[in-house]
Amino acid sequence: METVTSLLDAIAGTGRDARRGGYTRPVYSTAELDLRAWFADAAGRRGLDVDTDRNGIMWAWWGAPQPGALVTGSHLDSVPGGGAFDGPLGVACALAAVDELRARGVRPRRPLAITVFPEEEGSRFGVACLGSRLLTGGIDADRARRLRDAGGTTFAEAARANGLDPEHLGADPEALARIGDFVELHVEQGRGLGEDGPAVAVGGSILGHGRWKLSITGEGNHAGTTLMEDRRDPMVAAAQIIVAARQVAAARKGARATVGRIQPVPGGTNVIASRVDLWVDVRHPEDAVTARLVETIHGKAQKIAAFEGCSVALTEESWSGTVHFDAALQRQLENALPGAPVLATGAGHDAGVLAGHVPSGMLFVRNPTGFSHSPEEFVGPADADAGAAALADALEALL
Structure with missing residues (x-):
């Protein structure tokens, strides 16, 4: 055998x-x-x-x-x-x-x-x-x-x-x-x-767990010619949203929130991205709590994006109770x-x-x-x- x-x-x-x-x-x-x-x-x-x-x-x-x-x-x-x-x-x-x-x-x-x-x-x-x-x-x-x-x-x-x-x-x-x-x-x-x-x-x-996609839309531009005060940079918003997701989960016992994938568009080193997609995985033993965690993360993402002159859209990709x-x-x-x-x-x-x-x-x-x-x-x-x-x-x- x-x-x-x-x-x-x-x-x-x-x-x-x-x-x-x-x-x-x-x-x-x-x-x-x-x-x-x-x-x-x-x-x-x-x-x-x-x-x-x-x-x-x-x-x-x-x-x-x-x-x-x-x-x-x-x-x-x-x-x-x-x-x-x-x-x-x-x-x-x-x-x-x-x-x-x-x-x-x-x-x-x-x-x-x-x-x-x-x-x-x-x-x-x-x-x-x-x-x-x-x-x-x-x-x-x-x-x-x-x-x-x-x-x-x-x-x-x-x-x-x-x-x-x-x-x-x-x-x-x-x-x-x-x-x-x-x-x-x-x-x-x-x-x-x-x-x-x-x-x-x-x-x-x-x-219970699921995956949600957050698409942060800003304004693509040249990294060298665009002044910092003139930028609507979705990557800056994305960075803050990742930290916010961690903070939301850390504040709730038994919760997990993870951003394991981030994708800038167009993705050039010398380019201010026009859009950044990131995927957040959220889990908790109680399904209602998982839903509230996602809602809270989305709300914080909207505020962060608005402050940076960007917008954000949330899409559920998968969910298992x-x-x-x-x-x-x-x-x-x-x-x-x-x-x-x-x-x-x-x-x-x-x-x-x-x-x-x-x-x-x-x-x-x-x-x-x-x-x-x-x-x-x-x-x-x-x-x-x-x-x-x-x-x-x-x-x-x-x-």
């Missing part, structure tokens, strides 16, 4: 980012397509039947596809400069869990499938968990088709280039009905699991993994999107660094194998 580490070693050179460090594997990039091929090969070697649905979700079936199946899996795309485990760990552990179940002589009483969801991170087209949102109808298909990456390619164009019919993107009740229960294993994206305790935790909830995983499924996972703590997470996952439609749950594997979305993300070989064994225990109990 292959270990989780040996499975991940096979893709360790795929999508390495020499500039940022770590890995950059956006959906439908060469790197992500290579990872899909790796998964299809690994699943095929295990005798699983692999297919890709009309939304680009991969399914590897142990047993004939039918409603009520037990499904596990994760994603293979990454953020720019991400770690080696966010996404691929869940897929590798699922493959290793199938090996373990077979070694135990388990005969599934219902089908088992491993899924790979596309564009979980939203790093190319800006909407996180795009594959699971399309599957469940959580995003309008027309809106999804119109999404553009930084190079201007629409999601419809990318889908067509990779063998999908853009007209068939969207809610897929038949595919969704195949999922009787969904369990996603993921690297822990914090330090809730101590260094000396259990290596695996059961997921309890996901903080706080998710509490299915209580009955969570109890089953806890019973299958005695001693495993229950952890909440501040990170979004496909399991959170599916939770509004099918019983869903999560397992987290220890990450001693506490870093994620970073090259410093880490899971030790023993903990990775413990994750696969725990997933096998959970799946066996549910099967």
